[in-house]
Amino acid sequence: MKRLGKLITSNLFDGPEELTRAHQIYFKFFEFFVVYEVIKLSWEWGLYTLKITDVVLPLGIANLIDISFMHGNQLPIINAVLISAIMLISFFRIGSKWLYSIAFILLHFQYVARFSIGEIPHSANLVGMALFSFALGIAFFEKASSRYRFIFGFTIFYIGLGYFSASISKLIGTGPGWIDGRHLWLWIAEKGTDILSREGEFSYTIVQTLALNSIPAATLMLLIGISTEFFGILCWFKKLRPFIILSLIGMHFGVMLSMNIRFDSFMMELLILAFPYPEIYLKYKDQIKSYISGKLIRI
Amino acid sequence: MNSQKKIVRITLISLLAYALLVATHKGEYWPFSIYPMFSKAGNPWTRALVRDVTNIDDDFLWKISDLENLNGSPVPMRKIGVDQIDYSNFVSKTQQWDKERINALRTMLGEKYLSTNDWMIYKVHGKLIGDDSVVVNTVPYLLFKADTTVFNPNLNKSDYFRK
Numbered sequence: 324m325k326r327l328g329k330l331i332t333s334n335l336f337d338g339p340e341e342l343t344r345a346h347q348i349y350f351k352f353f354e355f356f357v358v359y360e361v362i363k364l365s366w367e368w369g370l371y372t373l374k375i376t377d378v379v380l381p382l383g384i385a386n387l388i389d390i391s392f393m394h395g396n397q398l399p400i401i402n403a404v405l406i407s408a409i410m411l412i413s414f415f416r417i418g419s420k421w422l423y424s425i426a427f428i429l430l431h432f433q434y435v436a437r438f439s440i441g442e443i444p445h446s447a448n449l450v451g452m453a454l455f456s457f458a459l460g461i462a463f464f465e466k467a468s469s470r471y472r473f474i475f476g477f478t479i480f481y482i483g484l485g486y487f488s489a490s491i492s493k494l495i496g497t498g499p500g501w502i503d504g505r506h507l508w509l510w511i512a513e514k515g516t517d518i519l520s521r522e523g524e525f526s527y528t529i530v531q532t533l534a535l536n537s538i539p540a541a542t543l544m545l546l547i548g549i550s551t552e553f554f555g556i557l558c559w560f561k562k563l564r565p566f567i568i569l570s571l572i573g574m575h576f577g578v579m580l581s582m583n584i585r586f587d588s589f590m591m592e593l594l595i596l597a598f599p600y601p602e603i604y605l606k607y608k609d610q611i612k613s614y615i616s617g618k619l620i621r622i
Numbered sequence: 623m624n625s626q627k628k629i630v631r632i633t634l635i636s637l638l639a640y641a642l643l644v645a646t647h648k649g650e651y652w653p654f655s656i657y658p659m660f661s662k663a664g665n666p667w668t669r670a671l672v673r674d675v676t677n678i679d680d681d682f683l684w685k686i687s688d689l690e691n692l693n694g695s696p697v698p699m700r701k702i703g704v705d706q707i708d709y710s711n712f713v714s715k716t717q718q719w720d721k722e723r724i725n726a727l728r729t730m731l732g733e734k735y736l737s738t739n740d741w742m743i744y745k746v747h748g749k750l751i752g753d754d755s756v757v758v759n760t761v762p763y764l765l766f767k768a769d770t771t772v773f774n775p776n777l778n779k780s781d782y783f784r785k
Binding site: 332336337371374375376377379380382383386431434435438440441442443444445447448449450451452454455459463464466468469472473476477480481485486488489491492493495496497500501503505506508509510512513516517519520521522523524538 | 625626628629630632633636640647649650651652653654655656657658659660661662663664665667669670671672689696697698699700701704705706707708709710711712714715716722723725726729730746748749750753754756758
C-alpha cells in the first residue's frame with residue numbers, strides 16, 4: 324500500500340528541481356488558459372444572473388446562506404469586475420499570494436447565484452478545479468518548481484478522481500445494468516427535446532441513429548463510456564497519461580455526438596494536460612531548431 | 623518539511639474537505655463533484671418547451687400530443703436568450719406554482735414577448751415502454767397571455783401545488 328502511495332505521488336508530483344524556459348512557458352500558458360476561462364465564466368454567469376429573480380435549487384454555499392441577495396441588482400456584474408481584476412493582477416504576481424483564493428471564493432458565489440434555478444452544469448468544473456489548484460499552489464508554495472509540481476499534479480489528481488467517481492456513481496446508482504442500450508435511447512430522447520426547445524428543430528446525428536436502430540450498438544457505446552471513465556484514474560500515471568487523456572477526449576466527442584452535450588473547456592484543458600510538452604520539446608530541441616533554421620535558410 | 627511532503631499533505635487535506643463537502647451536498651459542491659449525473663439510468667424524465675399559440679383555437683389549446691403534433695409554432699430558447707436547461711429545470715422542478723414563481727418564469731422568458739403573443743409552456747414526459755420503445759408525451763401546462771397566466775383546466779390542483 325505504501326509502495327502504491329509512493330508510486331502515485333511520484334507520478335503525480337515529481338518534476339524538475341529547476342524550471343527551464345520551456346517549463347516556465349508551459350506553466351504560464353496553462354495559467355493564462357485558466358485566467359481566460361475564469362474571466363469568461365464570471366461574465367457569462369454574471370450577465371445571465373441579471374435575468375434571475377428566484378431560487379429554485381440552491382447549490383453549494385447557497386444551501387447555507389440565502390443567495391437571493393445576488394438577484395435583482397448589479398452585484399453579479401460587480402463580482403465579475405472584481406474576479407476579472409483579481410485574476411489579471413494575480414497572473415502578473417502583483418499583490419497578495421491569496422488573490423487566486425479570493426477569486427475562487429468569488430467565482431463560487433457567481434456560480435451558485437447563476438445556477439440557482441435547477442440546472443447543475445459540470446462543463447466548468449475542470450476550470451474551477453484548476454483555479455483551486457492555482458489558489459493553493461500560489462498561496463502555499465514560494466519556489467517556482469514546487470508551484471509547478473503541485474499545480475499540475477493536483478489538477479491531474481482530481482481529473483482522475485472525478486472520472487473514476489463518475490463511473491462508480493453509475494455502478495452504485497444503477498448497477499452493471501447501467502450499460503443497457505435502451506437507457507441511451509431515453510437520454511437521446513431527453514437531449515433531443517432540449518435541442519428542440521433550444522433551436523426550434525432537431526435531427527438525429529449518425530451516432531444517435533445507429534444507437535436507436537441497434538440495442539447492441541447502444542449498449543457498446545455505454546460500455547465504452549463507463550470503461551473510459553473507470554480507467555480515467557490511470558491518468559495519475561505519467562506513462563499512461565497521454566493515452567488515457569486522449570481516450571477521455573474521445574469519450575467526450577462520443578458524448579457530444581450521442582447526447583448533444585458539449586464540454587469544450589473540459590477538452591481544451593485535457594489537451595493542455597495530456598502530454599509533457601516541455602519534456603518533449605527539450606528532448607527534440609535540437610531537431611526542432613535545425614528544422615526551423617533549415618526552413619528559414621530556404622526562405 | 624520538504625516540498626514533496628508538503629504537496630502530499632495539502633492534497634490529502636483538500637481531499638478530506640472535498641469528501642466532506644460532496645458527501646453532505648448530494649455529490650455536488652462546485653467545483654467539487656463526484657459527477658453523479660446519468661448515474662440513475664432508465665428513469666422517466668420531464669423536460670419543457672415553449673410554443674407560440676397565439677392563433678390556436680381554444681378547443682385545441684389543452685390537447686396532449688407527441689412532439690411531432692404540437693400546436694402552434696416553436697419558440698427557440700436561443701432566440702430569446704434563455705438557457706434551455708435552466709428553463710426546463712425551472713418548469714420541471716417547481717413544486718408550488720404561486721404568483722412569485724409564475725412571475726419569475728415570465729421574467730426569465732421576457733415579459734415583452736408576452737404582451738403581443740400567447741405562449742404555452744409544455745411539460746414533456748419521456749419513459750421506456752416495454753422492451754423496445756421510448757414514448758414521449760407533451761402536456762400543455764401553463765398558458766402565458768399578456769395580462770394573465772392560465773393553468774391547464776384538465777389537470778388537478780395537485781399538479782401545480784405539490785407540497
